[in-house]
Amino acid sequence: MLDINLVRENPEVVREALRKRQMDPSPVDAVLEVDTRRRAALSEVEALKAQRNATSTEISKMKDAAARQEKIDAMRELGERISRLDQAYKQMEAEQLAIVQIIPNIPHADVPLGMDDHDNPVIQVYGKPREFAFTPKPHWDLGPDLGIIDFEQGIKLTGSRFYVLSGAGARLQRALIAWMLDLHIRQGYTEKYTPFMVKSDVLLASGQLPKFKDNLYHDVEEDYWMVPTAEVPLTGIHMGDFIEEAALPFNYTAYTPCFRREKMSAGRDVRGIKRGHQFDKVEMYKYCRPEDSMAELQKMVQDAGQTCADLGLHYRMIQQCTGDLGFNGMIAYDLEVWAPGCGEWLEVSSISNVGDFQARRANIKYRPADGGKPRFVHTLNGSGLGLPRTLIAVLETYQQSDGSIQIPDVLKPWMGGIDRITK
């Protein structure tokens, strides 16, 4: 959420940010209009409250019963007026919040201009694609042939876009999760195991609500929401907290399943396990001082990249342009791994510096060591990495001419002594 003072004092900056994102800038004017009305109402009701407070003190000191009663009668009417105005004020406040909450973050000056994901520049390409002496197969053929991915069983259990991993396939995914978590721990992150269902406050704090309600699963009975990413609970952990400056930065990593209704992507990527309603992910998350967040972003990009590199995958880093930048993000990079079987770059990580955007929503502050005013922390999040897609790249990259899959060296300790998946 943006600072209302920023919108009020520099409305053109916010309008320009929306235009760069290929969005309509008119919410800015709507906010300014409500804000003006809201503050006028606030001044009015506060003046009345000041009067009430002063008179109440007077009443408490009055000895003469008749005069006292007269004052009390006069105040009764004032009380009713305050109550009506207060209600009107709350309405305006809610109206303003509703608009401010759907305005996205302001892109950092370093974010390249662009219309959509086609304009995302490729920053760097790492490694080379593996050379095959045969035609590499896509994972939707490899998996069922080896009996490690079963699409029919997933459909039987839940429906389309669900699948069952079996035997060495399930184990390989678990190996990836365990190995990634251990890698991030070595990189200095603290592992967290969090609830996979959260209250709506937490989704408001992390920026998923109210805007992305349609992409979330919600248990109406208990008002629990299934997390769409570990970013949500990792933001919520410190909701409302005051942090001492010396304690920063916090570096967290967590494995969670992620649940997404994917209404907006219905009909896309229907083949294979690339896009499902349930997938696994290992996430990295940082809380830091504002002046450190750009450097921390670079570190996180490296930490995520390390994951791809150690797995021996061919991958590239692209930067999200203004038209593709996520709602919360100020600046973001994506990592994509090459899947030689299906012949496409798969997004396995998106690493964002969201600045104080989530911290303001979540009210997460730190007290500067010099004793100055509390400030909002900056938060960053990045996948390290998204699972089914990493699994796809591993299966397709390490496939052999006989249809078997070699196990990448780093994962062998978790695979019970096997170095290859065969029929």
Add this chain to the structure above:
RNA sequence: GGAGGGGUGGCCGAGCGGCCUAAGGCGCUUGUCUUGAAAACAAGUGUGGGGCAACCCACCGUGGGUUCGAAUCCCACCUCCUCCGCCA
């Protein structure tokens, strides 16, 4: 699920209709003293908002209510602790 007891500033903790403008302590900042540090002493120090400012308003788990006036009384909910019941 049932019964009882709690949730107060960065932290601990008192207050249970109007001098609460929330005691006291810890922590923090500054000063005195000291070669320096510690200790001691003194002063300051909650958060958010409105106003050019003086100043004003709100906030004592959350939301309602009673009252001229609520941290304080009433109702609902959340949450923690103790006990009972039920269950992996």
